Amino acid sequence: ETKVYFAHPYSSWERGSNERANGLLRRLISKGKRIDGYQEDDIFFATEWANNLPRKCLGYKSPNEYFDEYLDRIYAA
Template identity: 55%
Template sequence: AETCKAAVQQFVNKLDAEVVKSLIFDNGAEFSALSEVTGTNLYFAHPYTPSERGSNEQLNGLLREFIPKGQSITSFSDDHIKQATAALNQRPRKLFGYKSANEFMAEQLLA
């Protein structure tokens, strides 16, 4: 929980509050200390309601292209994870007006 809290706080601190307006998490034990994170609005989804975490569920589905369901992420090399991350962040998304996540984030940071 403390590791997760530190990582989320570092992420929020790195980006402007206008970029990271809110974050949604499930109720896993690893997120139990997140109420201490400052600088953005944090929300916790209700149990068994994936519709409250739509973009997370969508990204999980895309990630299955690179890491099949049921396989531990620890069985993949750091290079494989980096390649998967890069591929997903370069893919155009309807949510971002058919820009990639990288393009969208760059625009937000320049605005």
């Protein structure tokens, strides 16, 4: 009963959440620049910033908040 979704190549509208995440990271890491030119602290800052940014699709909660609430529900069961 596992659902599998397939996105066609060059069809960015089929994977909106992924494209949104890429866009957020592009605010801090310019397109075309090699990621190995950044320090580990820079990458950590970018991921922390993106994961703490509230999202409309998550009811205006950040991914970190949503994940923590989900874990709380799992452990409460």
